[in-house]
Amino acid sequence: MIPNKPTNPGEPPAIWWIRRDVRLVENPALMAALAASNRVIPVFILDPVLINSPYASKQRFRFLTGGLHALDSQLRRYDSSLLVLQGEPLQALSGLIAETGANAIFAERDHSPYARRRDQHLSLRLPMHLISSPAIISPGEILKEDGTPYTVFTPFLKVWKSRLGDLSASSSAEPPAFDHRLSTPRGLTGVKLPDLSAFSVNQQFLPGEIEAKRRLRAFTQGYDAPLYGYAQYRNRPDLNATSFLSPYLRFGMLSARRALVVALSALEQAAHPEDANSAETWLNELAWRDFYIHILHHFPRVLTGNFRPLNIRWRNDPEEFETWSQGRTGYPLVDAAMRQLISTGWMHNRARMLVASFLTKDLLIDWRWGERWFMQHLLDGDPAANNGGWQWTAGTGTDAAPYFRIFNPIIQSARFDPQGDFIRCWLPELERVPTKFIHAPWEMPPDVQVHSACRIGIDYPVPIIDHAWARQRALAAYPKSERG
DNA sequence: TGAAATGTTGGGGCG
DNA sequence: ACGCCCCAACATTTC
Numbered sequence: 188m189i190p191n192k193p194t195n196p197g198e199p200p201a202i203w204w205i206r207r208d209v210r211l212v213e214n215p216a217l218m219a220a221l222a223a224s225n226r227v228i229p230v231f232i233l234d235p236v237l238i239n240s241p242y243a244s245k246q247r248f249r250f251l252t253g254g255l256h257a258l259d260s261q262l263r264r265y266d267s268s269l270l271v272l273q274g275e276p277l278q279a280l281s282g283l284i285a286e287t288g289a290n291a292i293f294a295e296r297d298h299s300p301y302a303r304r305r306d307q308h309l310s311l312r313l314p315m316h317l318i319s320s321p322a323i324i325s326p327g328e329i330l331k332e333d334g335t336p337y338t339v340f341t342p343f344l345k346v347w348k349s350r351l352g353d354l355s356a357s358s359s360a361e362p363p364a365f366d367h368r369l370s371t372p373r374g375l376t377g378v379k380l381p382d383l384s385a386f387s388v389n390q391q392f393l394p395g396e397i398e399a400k401r402r403l404r405a406f407t408q409g410y411d412a413p414l415y416g417y418a419q420y421r422n423r424p425d426l427n428a429t430s431f432l433s434p435y436l437r438f439g440m441l442s443a444r445r446a447l448v449v450a451l452s453a454l455e456q457a458a459h460p461e462d463a464n465s466a467e468t469w470l471n472e473l474a475w476r477d478f479y480i481h482i483l484h485h486f487p488r489v490l491t492g493n494f495r496p497l498n499i500r501w502r503n504d505p506e507e508f509e510t511w512s513q514g515r516t517g518y519p520l521v522d523a524a525m526r527q528l529i530s531t532g533w534m535h536n537r538a539r540m541l542v543a544s545f546l547t548k549d550l551l552i553d554w555r556w557g558e559r560w561f562m563q564h565l566l567d568g569d570p571a572a573n574n575g576g577w578q579w580t581a582g583t584g585t586d587a588a589p590y591f592r593i594f595n596p597i598i599q600s601a602r603f604d605p606q607g608d609f610i611r612c613w614l615p616e617l618e619r620v621p622t623k624f625i626h627a628p629w630e631m632p633p634d635v636q637v638h639s640a641c642r643i644g645i646d647y648p649v650p651i652i653d654h655a656w657a658r659q660r661a662l663a664a665y666p667k668s669e670r671g
Numbered sequence: 672t673g674a675a676a677t678g679t680t681g682g683g684g685c686g
Numbered sequence: 687a688c689g690c691c692c693c694a695a696c697a698t699t700t701c
Contacts, residue, residue, distance in 0.1 A: 537672085598674075667701095
């Protein structure tokens with residue numbers, strides 16, 4: 188809880204600069220600001236560098252905007268509001284300091300290379316206080332004996348788990364008592380957030396901290412305890428068996444530490460081994476998120492190229508990339524997943540691995556093309572996790588899949604979407620294809636194609652490539668040693 | 672957090 | 687009753 192400070196209207200205010208921590212609950216930067224001053228100004232800055240980046244996404248921006256509206260509504264209950272500034276952060280913050288007399292800026296640390304350069308630059312000129320991290324355990328706090336970072340997940344996980352102990356104690360599910368100490372001085376000129384009613388709201392993911400909290404509860408405490416099927420069903424895109432929390436974690440609408448505490452308590456309270464197994468599996472996913480935040484922190488160069496110096500002979504055919512990105516490869520599970528991405532801004536994790544394998548191995552297209560496409564569409568698009576996932580699949584990353592690990596889109600489909608429900612949900616042209624053929628519709632005899640209203644080459648594409656053949660080509664194109 | 676090729680085993684059909 | 691073949695099921699190796 189916050190120490191009660193005597194009210195002193197003359198005290199210089201502190202700025203709470205919100206970046207990827209769009210929430211009031213369990214927010215270390217906000218707490219630090221509240222501890223520093225009895226007047227705290229909540230600010231978000233629309234940075235043109237980020238908004239105009241080739242990795243930006245309209246959907247993600249819309250989700251963020253919604254989350255900021257939601258935060259603003261929450262702040263109004265404390266007689267405050269969110270101040271939104273537009274422009275270069277140094278100018279925006281300098282101007283705000285000049286207008287308000289603020290003497291400190293508190294912000295959660297951000298480990299992406301752009302953010303670190305920006306913050307370092309700002310720290311030379313402004314009273315910046317960088318607090319905590321979006322990771323559960325901050326980068327730099329988990330190192331090997333010799334002081335170098337882990338680059339293999341399993342030993343990282345072991346150490347990570349051993350450090351979780353003291354995190355639960357200080358956790359709270361409720362916002363702190365603000366005592367009217369959040370304030371937005373009258374007369375300050377910010378910009379208006381884009382009006383959400385001008386957008387179609389994403390029905391799959393309503394933005395905001397309240398919604399994140401509701402989802403966390405639904406995932407872990409629903410009457411049918413969905414978390415307890417997590418270990419068994421999380422790879423099934425046809426079932427709603429994952430947490431769907433990634434967009435909220437991305438913007439800190441949900442604190443990762445809050446998720447951790449809930450995961451640990453689910454582990455503790457598990458009544459059956461399989462329940463414990465589910466909690467443990469989810470815990471591992473949270474650890475993967477930390478792992479890749481740490482990797483990006485220690486090896487920022489992964490954003491521009493292979494972590495491992497593999498020399499792969501990419502083909503990089505732009506038309507094939509277009510076919511893949513629009514979900515027209517002729518492999519139903521690949522196409523269903525790509526269309527899910529475009530229309531909802533989210534994709535099931537198993538499907539992410541499959542479509543990534545298909546792009547890099549079957550089509551031999553540089554993982555960076557896929558990485559960019561994902562960033563342009565994912566609500567949860569985050570440089571660390573997205574890059575880690577792509578490099579893992581491409582076999583170029585830390586702890587990467589071996590070069591010969593190539594997903595078979597037909598087998599994956601039969602295994603993880605057995606009835607084809609997920610496929611039919613996103614590919615209406617396959618609606619009436621019998622389950623027997625749903626994973627490989629090109630095998631339908633002509634009369635079945637007609638009867639199913641799905642003529643291959645007319646209603647649904649001929650496969651862009653023969654997988655068995657493409658697999659052999661990928662094995663040949665991938666160098667078998669790191670020298671290439 | 673893979674898939675395919677190859678090897679092994681055991682049951683059933685059959686002469 | 688026996689050997690042989692086939693093949694499914696499983697295990698191991700290889701890419």
